[in-house]
Amino acid sequence: MSIIIQNISKSYNKIKAVEGISFEVKEGELFGLIGPDGAGKTTIFRILTTLLLANEGSATVAGFDVVKEYKAIRNSVGYMPGKFSLYQDLSVEENLTFFATIFGTTISANYDLIKDIYVQIEPFKTRRAGALSGGMKQKLALCCALIHKPKVLFLDEPTTGVDPVSRKEFWEMLKRLQQTGITILVSTPYMDEAALCDRIALIQKGKILKIDSPENIIKKYDKTIYDIRTENMHQLILDLKDYPSQYSVYAFGEFIHYIDKNTDFNSKDLAEYLIDKKHQEITIQPATTTIEDVFMDL
Known part of the structure; x- marks a missing residue:
């Protein structure tokens, strides 16, 4: 398994953000965490990317423990947070070069992985990141998350606030990335995007409601609408x-x-x-x- 979560719980003061969460993501799988705002998706992502410590439970990512081996995880994963967090005063090319340098690599070394995405923003490579459209910011953030060839890719609500055409393009890019063997964990509040995942976990108020493939979840539903x-x-x-x-x-x-x-x-x-x-x-x-x-x- 690429990701294993066992009984993870996290509270902020007296508010329980996630409670007793457990699920596994297979290697090379495109797994969706589906739920509305405030369901606990971002908290789970921050725990798995070693930015937050859980109150209870354990988790491993790419075979590494999120607490004991956090440095190894940070070198093995790509993370695209929900909010655009690149340097807005740096150009497209400068942002990408910066992130490649941090991971001890170069754009050219891993260009084959980001090529299909980067060619779409290359005409704007000298433009400051803050001046890009929502869809272009999204593509740049994905390139930066992939530049070191991660084993696991975390995408926290990557299509929120993006136009329908860019949303469709983004999911097509994810399908192509999956074919390279990268494990992808993506969260979204958009229920129509759930059908594009191999398996999904439906989450609400910090608890998992159901885990299965989208097809099986619909097939097992026994009520007529x-x-x-x-x-x-x-x-x-x-x-x-x-x-x-x-x-x-x-x-x-x-x-x-x-x-x-x-x-x-x-x-x-x-x-x-x-x-x-x-x-x-x-x-x-x-x-x-x-x-x-x-x-x-x-």
């Missing part, structure tokens, strides 16, 4: 929550996702109920289950 839409969507939510057999109601894109408690649910009964509530242009149809639906239920 319905897309519902009417002219008055705000009132629809309120009325669905008052329906006697409702199990779950929440907004999902242009629809309301509805789950009924009864396995013999009849959509005609619900339609009649909505008509009585003065709704018009009613649509009720089975929905495709997503990771977000499972997370909301959990």
Whole structure:
């Protein structure tokens, strides 16, 4: 295993950031830590990258203990924190040279690993990092995290605040990097990105809810979800929550996702109920289950 976490807990004063977290990441795997802000993702990343000590539990990264062998870990991993943390007054090229020098290497020595990413920012190599767009900053940060050929790559919410096109490009880059044998642990609050990982851990309020491949998590979900839409969507939510057999109601894109408690649910009964509530242009149809639906239920 490339990463092993056993019963890790961390508290800030009386607030428990993570509690009894355990999971493993295989070598060469693209593993996603999926959850909203405040779920404990960044705390786990800081513990694994030796920036923070856990109150309880143990962890190893690339075979090294995070407490006893922290120096070896720092030489073996690449870390891209959630906040852009490169030197904003240095140029693209100067930042990359600086990080290569720290790790006792050069840009040319490991250029094959970053080439596909660096060619996209090379036209701006003399521009100061602080003047780059969000997507370009992201690519530069990834290059700096890879310049020493790490065994494990940690990416903490790398696509937050980045436009959809750059997000798509970034995940394509991760897939190509994975093919070189690098183990990648990535965190994200975006549920649609979960489907791009080999396996995921769903996390909320410092606790792991479920660990499996995205496909298995969806396949094992045993409830039927319905897309519902009417002219008055705000009132629809309120009325669905008052329906006697409702199990779950929440907004999902242009629809309301509805789950009924009864396995013999009849959509005609619900339609009649909505008509009585003065709704018009009613649509009720089975929905495709997503990771977000499972997370909301959990």
